[in-house]
Amino acid sequence: MDSPILHFITPPIPYFIDCGRAYYEAGEYHISRSDIGVFDLIVVTRGSLAISENGTEWLLEQGEALILKPDGHHYGYAACNEATEMIWIHFQTYGSWRESSNMDECLANQTELIKTHKVSAYLNHCDVCSIFIPKHTRITTKDIELLEHFSQLDQEPQSMRNWKRQASFQQFMQHMDLGLSSLSDVAAIRIAEKVELYIRQNYPLPISNPMLQKELNYHPNYLARSMLKVYGMTPMEYLLHYRIEQAKKLLLQTAWPVARIAEEIGFNHVSYFSSCFAKREGISPSNFRSKFTNTETNSTTHSELML
Template sequence: MLVLEIPVPPLPLIATVGHTLWPPGIVHARRQFDAFDIIICVKGTLYMEENGIPYDIKEGMVLVLEPEKMHRGYQPTDTETEVYWIHFQYPGFPQPALIDKTNWQQPLLNRTDQDIEVHPGMVDIPKFTTIDLRQILPLLTEMIHVHSMLSATRSYELQILFGRFLLELQYSMRNRSPQARSLSLGEQVATYLTEHLEQPFDATEMENDLHYHFDYLARCLKQYSGMSPLQYRHHLQIERAKQLLAHSELSIIQIGTRCGFNDNNYFTRLFKRHTSFTPGEFRKRYQFIVLD
């Protein structure tokens, strides 16, 4: 699927949002400007062209027009057509790239609860696709309302609503991708491993609880996160151990047990492999509390 891949931060920022109901016979104006233009059709069909490429934006579809590209209506509306539009800017450099995306993997980022630098992220906006209007329309209605009485404070509120709108576009796009089922199951596996971290790893029990063969569950998690179940579990264990070492008075053996390690030597080796510190060294360096 063609998507605009937007690195964040900085965040894409909305400039305006609008709504109109066009009778039959209307042709969209020819224009070119320095902003992204999202067009959402909720009734009828809008016939648009961008740099010579035609798009029939039917009910329940969205098209993103790109800055500096010439767009225009190439054919009059033949029925009553209702559309919303959003103009937004991306203040970063370089500008978002249009790519053919096939990989929807969600690898985990290395993070702690003491981070002071912002973690890099990505927003994917579909170029042209079908969307779920049941989720999108309430947001558009609220954005129109806020925009109609815009103030400095409500301008910030509008930006937050726009962020939610972009998230809904991503969810809708992912749920319609060929990998939707495996990604959803991969997310279930990730949640399962998180909730069962203190118990011993048991592939058979996971099969019984999630009702799929373990090999298939492992493939889905790999597609979702880039990790095998054991790799994902180890990542979760180390992250929980780091938090307990920094924020609790529990002994290292107790922490290992709470993170699902029955063998303290194995816990120490794995922790050092992932962090380059032993648990004791990590505690001395990062402990947040002072022990008497």
């Protein structure tokens, strides 16, 4: 089933807000509303529902799901021709997202969306990845069971109910994400994930394209194409990206000298590390540390105490 794709950058993962059921008699319409401020996941469990978003129309049959955007105009474009029931879930995200027409468009815009995410989201020194959710899809029996679980949680105390609903929602979204991935280039995704995992586990080592070829048994050109398709960067670009992200963590979490941090993350020369860091972050490693930890203030106070 061809469908636009909602592309979310995470963390943070889209989070659950509220859920419920809605019923329509024959002849009734879905309500008209605009800019509701949350994503609205609709799953028809009985009958059919005619709904439009910004002029695009869908006729949802039993077992079909649609995600409406928080900034759109949603309305029923035709009356229900029979008794209809649906489950709705409201959710939102603090991260960057966009709607794309297909997976190729998602991957082509991934690097730009990640850059936007790092500016708008509160996470400035954390790995990020993508979640791809079909806007319109037919869901599985397993997904229906997860959704039915939301109603069962009404019997739980509120404190437990909210935790369990969030966990069930994330499991549901994960199923949708994995289901869509299986429709794309599965081989490229799996290879890219192997490269990414190898780099994460071995980044302090002198990793090179020949080393990746030997370890993963694929030609460097194929590894590069797979990484570009999935992560928007080559293996060596991802290695540099990951090392810099680890450096940022060490700068904020330790008092190690910059030279030691450079060595710990795989750089042979501190000057080269500083140059790469400044090129990517627009600030030197030392100034990055001072900006977030008040190192200069702490050093001054310590010196005064020694006098």
